[in-house]
Amino acid sequence: MTTRWLTPEEQRAWRAYIAASLLLEDAIDRQLQQDAGMPHLYYSILSVLSESPERRLRMTDLAERLKITRSRLTYAVTRLEKDGMVRREACRHDKRGSIAALTDDGFAVLDRAAPGHVETVRSFLFDRLSKEQVGQLEEISTAIAQGLQEDGTRPASDDVPWRRRSSTACS
Amino acid sequence: MTTRWLTPEEQRAWRAYIAASLLLEDAIDRQLQQDAGMPHLYYSILSVLSESPERRLRMTDLAERLKITRSRLTYAVTRLEKDGMVRREACRHDKRGSIAALTDDGFAVLDRAAPGHVETVRSFLFDRLSKEQVGQLEEISTAIAQGLQEDGTRPASDDVPWRRRSSTACS
DNA sequence: TAGGTTTGTTTCAAACTTGAACCAAGCCTT
DNA sequence: AAGGCTTGGTTCAAGTTTGAAACAAACCTA
Numbered sequence: 001m002t003t004r005w006l007t008p009e010e011q012r013a014w015r016a017y018i019a020a021s022l023l024l025e026d027a028i029d030r031q032l033q034q035d036a037g038m039p040h041l042y043y044s045i046l047s048v049l050s051e052s053p054e055r056r057l058r059m060t061d062l063a064e065r066l067k068i069t070r071s072r073l074t075y076a077v078t079r080l081e082k083d084g085m086v087r088r089e090a091c092r093h094d095k096r097g098s099i100a101a102l103t104d105d106g107f108a109v110l111d112r113a114a115p116g117h118v119e120t121v122r123s124f125l126f127d128r129l130s131k132e133q134v135g136q137l138e139e140i141s142t143a144i145a146q147g148l149q150e151d152g153t154r155p156a157s158d159d160v161p162w163r164r165r166s167s168t169a170c171s
Numbered sequence: 172m173t174t175r176w177l178t179p180e181e182q183r184a185w186r187a188y189i190a191a192s193l194l195l196e197d198a199i200d201r202q203l204q205q206d207a208g209m210p211h212l213y214y215s216i217l218s219v220l221s222e223s224p225e226r227r228l229r230m231t232d233l234a235e236r237l238k239i240t241r242s243r244l245t246y247a248v249t250r251l252e253k254d255g256m257v258r259r260e261a262c263r264h265d266k267r268g269s270i271a272a273l274t275d276d277g278f279a280v281l282d283r284a285a286p287g288h289v290e291t292v293r294s295f296l297f298d299r300l301s302k303e304q305v306g307q308l309e310e311i312s313t314a315i316a317q318g319l320q321e322d323g324t325r326p327a328s329d330d331v332p333w334r335r336r337s338s339t340a341c342s
Numbered sequence: 343t344a345g346g347t348t349t350g351t352t353t354c355a356a357a358c359t360t361g362a363a364c365c366a367a368g369c370c371t372t
Numbered sequence: 373a374a375g376g377c378t379t380g381g382t383t384c385a386a387g388t389t390t391g392a393a394a395c396a397a398a399c400c401t402a
Contacts, residue, residue: 003286010297013305016312018215021192022238023319033360039388044189060350067193072389074352079387096350096397115174126181128314134184136307141187143299148194204390210358231380243359245382250357267367267380 024124031120036113041068042076043117046085046110049102056101058091067145085109195295202291207284212239213247214288217256217281220273227272229262238316256280 006014029039036043048065049055057065063073077100080086085106091097102110126134177185200210207214219236220226228236234244248271251257256277262268273281297305 003289004293005289006292006297009302009305009309013309013312014292014296016309016316019238020312020315020319021196023316025192026238027319029360041388058350059352067190067197069390070351071353071391075388078352091350094350094398096395098351118174118176121177121185122175124319125185125315126177128318129311131180133307133311133314134180136304137311138180138184138187140300140304140308140311141184141191143304144191144296145187145194147299148191148198148295200390212358229380230382240360241381242361242383246358249382262380265368265380269381 027124028117028120032113032117035116036109038080041066041072042080043110043113045073045076045080045100046102046106049086049100050107050110054101055107056089056099059098059100062100080106198295199288199291203284203288206287207280209251212237212243213251214281214284216244216247216251216271217273217277220257220271221278221281225272226278227260227270230269230271233271251277 025040032038032040032043044066045062048062049057059070059073059077062077063070066073077086077088081088085103087101087103089099089101091099129137196211203209203211203214215237216233219233220228230241230244230248233248234241237244248257248259252259256274258272258274260270260272262270300308
């Protein structure tokens, strides 16, 4: 079967997307490294934990939410634990399980860093987009993410499904 | 000044975007690692070189095109050179300069890998989007990238204009 | 209920990235 | 034409990511 090459429009979109995502992640990483001493992913871990029931989550659930591998998460949490932002706890119901819990220190750091982070996201992303574009971005992103999660996904965990709670920090 | 927190719409868009970009880069990296033995960035280096005059480009120009640091590029090119995909050449006009040139082997690898790569991009991205959405994605991405490049607040420095003069691949 | 499979997590080595420090060559200015 | 700044590129150490392998606990199923 012959390759369906990208059309010029697709090629432009693809290149623009690659450039934008690289630059944006870079800018955000730099800002957070500067102001919170950690890269974006690590901040996101704190953020997700802060919004979870009792500010704690099982490793697998956390990895699933963040769309990263368990291995990567293990490394990150180990660092965050060393820094006192997170504490590991045993899981009563399942002795294999490990739970990551946000410490008060971790929460404080998150709290302090959140405004700067939001400001960065805003100034580099949302300030550049119209209201319609924000909607479009969500739809596009959702479509892509959905497609990518359809088949190879990990088994769904039994407890703690998606639950929204109010919080100041965005991941 | 009080923080301008993200609206619910913005928060949804931001989270969807983060998830999508992580998953997409991941999928593409995995496919290319599998089929071409290199991550996406490395493939992109070959790709950019292949489209450049005489299939060669100065390191700085290459880094600029790819939106990555010189340091990162140096490492990548060193690996690619070790693998015989790229050759470093001296620059006549500027003895500081170093030129990365795509080898025939490198071109061959690119050629073999391209169809699979395009198919992956297509199936995970463009097959999920309408024609309008492709256009929207380009506009959104361009807006973001532009903002990030024009903004002087980025590379650790003070005065260097982000836009660099490009030197034609000399020689 | 023993044995095999699956699931949750960590470990390990190799690969990659980061940012600052460095070096050499070009570009002033005087 | 010397001193001093800037630019192009690499190097180095520390940090991060990857993927496969290792482990242990839970879950079958005969």
